[in-house]
Amino acid sequence: MARIGIIGSEGRMGQAIADVLGSSEEHSHAGGVDAHDQGGGDVAALADRSDALVDFSAPAALEGNLHAAIGAGIPILIGTTGLEAAHFTAIDNAARAVPVLQTGNTSLGVTLLAHLVQEAAARLGPDWDIEIVEMHHRMKVDAPSGTAKLLGEAAATGRGIDLADHTDSGRDGNTGARPTGAIGFAALRGGTVAGDHSVILAGEQERITLSHLAENRSIFARGAVRGAAWLVEREPGRYSMNDVLGIG
Template identity: 65%
Template structure:
């Protein structure tokens, strides 16, 4: 079984990934946190999983490329510059990047894309997400992932259609936009709902994360799947064969 190296091993996700990997029979090559040697871990692992922080991502990608080791990027709150760095790394090693490693969310993304493609432009799309009070980025990476799926279904881009908040006299809703609302509180692992609101009817597609282990299980499955893949950029949909 492949040896998995974990970036962000002391964090909540890192600890659960280590537990799930051992349950699945995988070997833990080691873990790295802020100030540790990212390059040494990359050379000692068959595949890397990064759930650290956006500020550390480029260094971890560089280490993966230098070692020729595939890497799963589950860190959220990424900027356009981070995605450019991922694209550069993917020219040399296999990189799987996702805003959510849950297998359920992966399937939900496919359903959202299909619904957006088949419903007419008169159906408005709103995405509501809620997370624990300690989450620092909003909208969540998963919400953006679902928004991108909706935009793809409508053959547009999220950059062209995204509306993050409304307050005061914001005016009537602009046709074709994809709205986001972010809620924070308590210990919520992650709730996401995509609302398609049409004339006289509504469709609601959603997912509730009840335990953090669902993300760890998906991350381990993705990591083991990525071993041996040629250089390129991958997503969770390919892990499930969607």
């Protein structure tokens, strides 16, 4: 049984993870901390009584949360979105000391979807245009979503290109023709949508659409718990949800 501590415990995901742990017969809830008490000490105390941490807080808190995991010698799963280059550098550094799993989406279904997108992009080639459409609830603050970026990275990996050099988003006005080989993004916001993502591969007179619809936030919570528990007793390193599912 893994004791899992939640950073960002009062957020939507933190509460969903607590609910999953509360009904789990395999793992237990080691406690949680949130923005008002993330001064470092409370996170460190949580780490000391946990076998693994899950972090769904905020980018500004990431470095301190990584230090807490390193100090306690336990793994950490990071589901916080809106990360920038400096955050990924900090994650890489932490992964030298403890197991770290960072992902834009903890859903097992999305993990498999990304694998399928990579395969499709690799096999169909650049003649097929790729568009990624996502919709989330009105309170979401970042766009495109972390999951959309994850799917974009999967498509770029399949094509053997750098996503940053081939992203096409925020179209407005007279934009001209679509750049060949671009990976497009569109972000929709409204209502209470937990998360819908579609990857459209459009060729000459045919289209393929690969989609995932999240009906409830609990799917992400269950995946986060499974991923965090999987990390326990792993060697230090950088992991992904693909590793949890055994996808090569």
